[in-house]
Amino acid sequence: MDFLRTPDSRFERLLDYPFEPNYTDVGGLRMHYLDEGPADAKPVLMMHGEPSWSYLYRHMIPICAAAGHRVVAPDLIGFGKSDKPTDINAYSYQSHMVWMQSWLEQLDLRDITLVCQDWGSLLGLRLAAENPERFRAIVVGNGMLPTGDLKVPKAFQLWKNFALYSPVFPIARIIGSGTFKKLGPDERRAYDAPFPSKKYKAGARAFPKLVPVTPDDPASDANRQAWKVLEQWDKPFLTTFSNGDPITRGGDKYMQERIPGAKGQPHQTLVGGHFLQEDSPVQFARAVNALIAGLES
Template identity: 30%
Template sequence: MAIQADNMLPAALREQWPYPPRFASVNGWRMHYIDEGEGDPVVLLHGNPTWGFLYRDIIGPLVESGRRVIVPDMIGFGLSEKPVREQAHTLDGHSANLTALMRQLDLSKITLVCHDWGGPTGLSFAMSNKGRIRALTLMSTWAWPLPPAEFHTRIFPWRMMHAPLVGPYFLGRHKALAGRGVYLSVVDREKFARTAQAAYEAVLPDPATRLLTWVWPRWIPLDQDARAFERFKWLEQELSRSKFPTMIIWGREDEVFDAVTFSNRFKQVIPHAEGPHLVTGRHFLQEDSGPEIADLIRSFLDRLDKRQVAQ
């Protein structure tokens, strides 16, 4: 059983999201995505509890710069189908869903932009499909087993909020993450509440649709016995061997993955990475600095194009 959410976006917000919806069947689920522009593809990946709307200020500038921009909603979020069984939401399952979409679209020369859970999901795809990847951009995410972040080791709110009974109650019934969670993780909260918050709440309208907001975080490894420990260990090893051009962008005020600790950790794993470029933003930095992020990605890709021509 699953829930579909084709027409949940409030009319007042549709002007900010004018893109024709597209749908693909991935591993038996109905995935929503947008596909705009022409040129080498840039794939923008969101995390928990957001969806493609997070990138609304980034899509247009990239399309205008001559890029094809693809923004999928992870299964369980946005306008994609929402399985109501916890077993449908494994880390490998979400990576497999993304892989299925990328293969259906037969994409190559992909620039993968990863944020939050879009990091482990997207990078797992990238490290398993290296022939399809051109470059990487990393924002407020991680790709190693331990430690995830000090934030995730706290009894309150993190471990308590994702306990078997407390998680469904607060994150499901009372939409603690889908409602207040994003709001608290932006800098300009007044603007966010006025222009964007409804778009995140509308696509997760009831406890059943919010299942992934409390299930997915349970895949963050907190010790060596965690079920995803080996997956993250493999991911870090593969990423450390990769030679893909990489750019790091981070929010100065990020309270989940602090800018200094986590951007430096990525620099250790990927020494050739450009950055970090620091912008205004907490964890959901796209809400505060979308146009600046778009310009950084555009400039990064322009330099790669020039380098390719020179070769």
């Protein structure tokens, strides 16, 4: 498989990103992840989505680590400091699941609290459903596990076409369009850092077309099986959606109704756009810490 590795120089002196890199080999590709906080503490797994990377969680990681948690935040293959296959067809829902499963098993994470958003939810919720013995709680902000059986918003169809066919794919501008706050120049540089040229962006362009939007999508059956597990999930399940995301709006209520572990939880609606980690990072992190504190009280 042909792949590119973003030069380390692209990541030098990034604003609010002082974390040491860690790497694991998954199927011949190098996956980067952050590992902060006490090494012997129960892990909080923070999974990013499209087209961001672990930089998205930079303001949340210190808050959760300071509360005594081990915070682990991988860069999905094709993103951040992880390797980037150059062929868009190298990316599939299943290939991402295989990469993440390999990473999870190599780190042997257990008693995990999952924190996920966007594609971090599509992968993270599957990961939890397929490895329920490893997870003790789930927090979802602006995410879902689609099966293709429900109609998708028009906004998503427009986004999918843009990702596939637009001659330019400006990563930082895309992320900025999904936030209430205005990203500063240093933040925009950080989001663009993993992608020195268009050759590095195959993974970012691929994700929208991999979302199951029809019942016969290649990922639909596996996601339906995952939903069967989630419909029996009685461990804590918290939603922290934002008030300004047109793509995932209503998904929090849908999951609260279908997942037993969501009953009685202090679900929150945070202020922000699609990337609520940028708009309400402190509130998001405190919600995670409060959920875990409740587990341990």
